[in-house]
Amino acid sequence: MSDSPNKSDDELAGTEQPFVQHLLELRDRLVKAIIAIGVAAAVLALYPGPGELYDLLAMPLVANLPKGATLIATSVISPFMVPLKILLMAAFLIALPVVLYQSWAFIAPGLYSHEKKLVMPLVVSSTLLFFVGVAFCYFFVFGQVFKFIQGFAPKSITAAPDIEAYLSFVLTMFLAFGLAFEVPIAVIVLARMGVVSVDKLKEFRGYFVVLAFIVAAIVTPPDVVSQLALAIPMILLYEAGIWAAQIFIRHTQAPEEAEGGEKAS
Numbered sequence: 001m002s003d004s005p006n007k008s009d010d011e012l013a014g015t016e017q018p019f020v021q022h023l024l025e026l027r028d029r030l031v032k033a034i035i036a037i038g039v040a041a042a043v044l045a046l047y048p049g050p051g052e053l054y055d056l057l058a059m060p061l062v063a064n065l066p067k068g069a070t071l072i073a074t075s076v077i078s079p080f081m082v083p084l085k086i087l088l089m090a091a092f093l094i095a096l097p098v099v100l101y102q103s104w105a106f107i108a109p110g111l112y113s114h115e116k117k118l119v120m121p122l123v124v125s126s127t128l129l130f131f132v133g134v135a136f137c138y139f140f141v142f143g144q145v146f147k148f149i150q151g152f153a154p155k156s157i158t159a160a161p162d163i164e165a166y167l168s169f170v171l172t173m174f175l176a177f178g179l180a181f182e183v184p185i186a187v188i189v190l191a192r193m194g195v196v197s198v199d200k201l202k203e204f205r206g207y208f209v210v211l212a213f214i215v216a217a218i219v220t221p222p223d224v225v226s227q228l229a230l231a232i233p234m235i236l237l238y239e240a241g242i243w244a245a246q247i248f249i250r251h252t253q254a255p256e257e258a259e260g261g262e263k264a265s
Contacts, residue, residue: 037095041087058163061142063146071161072160108120131178136177142173181237183237
C-alpha cells in the first residue's frame with residue numbers, strides 16, 4: 001500500500017518532465033524567432049529607414065499618379081504608424097526563413113524519416129512560392145492595375161490616395177497573390193494525404209478554371225487586368241501541382257506503403 005503513492009508520483013514525474021522540456025524548447029525557439037525579427041527590424045530602421053520603405057512600397061502607385069499628385073495622411077499619427085507597420089512587415093518577411101527553420105527544428109524530432117521528406121520540401125517550396133507571388137504582384141500587377149485605373153479617372157479629379165488605405169490595399173493584394181501561388185502546395189498535400197486522387201484532380205480542371213476566375217473577381221479590384229493576372233497563374237500553377245504531386249507521392253512513401261505497392265505490382 002505504501003509503495004503505490006510513490007509509484008504514482010514517479011509516473012506523473014515521468015510524463016511531466018518531457019512536457020516541460022517541450023515547453024522550454026518551444027520558448028527557446030520562439031525567442032530565437034523573435035530575435036531574428038528584431039534584428040531585421042533594427043537593420044531596416046537604420047537603412048533604408050521606415051520612410052524610405054514606404055516610398056518603395058508606394059512607388060508603383062506614385063509612378064502612375066498625375067504630375068504633382070501625392071499620397072495624403074488623413075490621421076495625425078499615420079505618418080508615423082504606417083511606415084512603422086511596413087517596417088515590421090518587411091522585418092518579418094526577411095526573418096521568415098529563420099522563423100520557419102525554428103518551427104521545423106521543433107517538430108522534426110517527432111517525425112519519421114519519410115515524414116521529414118514530406119514536410120521540409122513543402123516548407124521551403126511554400127515559402128518560395130509565397131515570395132514569388134508577392135514579387136509578381138509588386139513588380140507586374142501593381143503597375144498595370146494603377147495605370148489601368150488612372151486611365152479611367154476624369155480629368156477634373158485629382159487623385160490623392162490615403163496612405164493607410166493604400167497600405168490596406170497592398171497587404172490585401174500581397175496576401176491574395178501570395179496565397180494564390182500556394183495552389184501547387186495545396187494540390188500536393190491533398191493528393192499525398194489521400195483526400196483526392198491525382199485522376200480526380202485532373203478531372204477537376206474545368207471546374208478549377210471557373211473557380212480561379214471567381215476567386216480573382218472577389219479578391220482583386222474590379223478591373224480585368226488584376227483579375228486575369230491572378231486567375232491565369234492560378235490555373236497554370238494548378239497544372240504544375242498535378243505534375244508535382246505525382247513525383248512527390250512517389251518519393252515520399254512510407255516503407256510499408258512502398259512494400260505494399262511493390263507487392264500489388
